[in-house]
Amino acid sequence: MNTCGFCGSEIDYAFCDFCEMELNERYILEDGKRLDQSKSFLGYPNRLEVYCSTKELMEKETLELLCLLREARKIRAEVYSLRKLRHEAEDEAGMTDDVKTLDTQTYSEYEISTRKVWVIENIIKDRLGYYPKRITDNFLGIYLKRIEESEEKQMKMKG
Numbered sequence: 431m432n433t434c435g436f437c438g439s440e441i442d443y444a445f446c447d448f449c450e451m452e453l454n455e456r457y458i459l460e461d462g463k464r465l466d467q468s469k470s471f472l473g474y475p476n477r478l479e480v481y482c483s484t485k486e487l488m489e490k491e492t493l494e495l496l497c498l499l500r501e502a503r504k505i506r507a508e509v510y511s512l513r514k515l516r517h518e519a520e521d522e523a524g525m526t527d528d529v530k531t532l533d534t535q536t537y538s539e540y541e542i543s544t545r546k547v548w549v550i551e552n553i554i555k556d557r558l559g560y561y562p563k564r565i566t567d568n569f570l571g572i573y574l575k576r577i578e579e580s581e582e583k584q585m586k587m588k589g
Contacts, residue, residue, distance in 0.1 A: 431461055438462040439586025463584040477501045484549050492557050493573060500551045500565040506543040543575045 433439060434446040435457035444453045457465065474492050480502045487495065513536045551561040562569060 433459050433462050433585070435459045435463075435465045438587075453518075464581045464583070464585065466581050477505070480505060480546050480550070484553075487550060488553055492554065493577070494566055495550055495554050495557075495572070496570060496573065497561070499547065499554060499561070500570075502543065502547045502550055503565075506540070506547050509536065509539045509543045511539055 432441050432454060434441050436447045436453075437446065439448040441447075441453070441458065444455075444458060445451070446453055448494055461467065474497050475490070479490075479494075480498050484491075487498070490498070516536050520545055554561045
């Protein structure tokens, strides 16, 4: 029996009378099961996905975004370290043409990496109501475990 992935109501075709909406294939489930997000997580995203457009980032699963936020913060920290090296080079050699070029390049990279962190944080905040200060393997493990636990209870009316 096909059921709505939101309310668990039995449905014909792809329309849920209770939710009053057309469902895409992802939300048409069987026998009151909940959406299985843990199986849609194929592993940690590629680090370069941090540089996806905001629109593309908004289409990613929250778990993917949490992983990408961790990567984006690492990238920003790496770029910040380069900026510190640039300042040290200026202190030692003065403001040469090479140091000026490095300054422009590292500032641009730092701005881009910082704005990517903000974009990902704000997408997560929009979904969860907050963004985590730190994202550790333990945090991600607990988050994934909660996803799996929330999929166990089927949506069936007992009568």
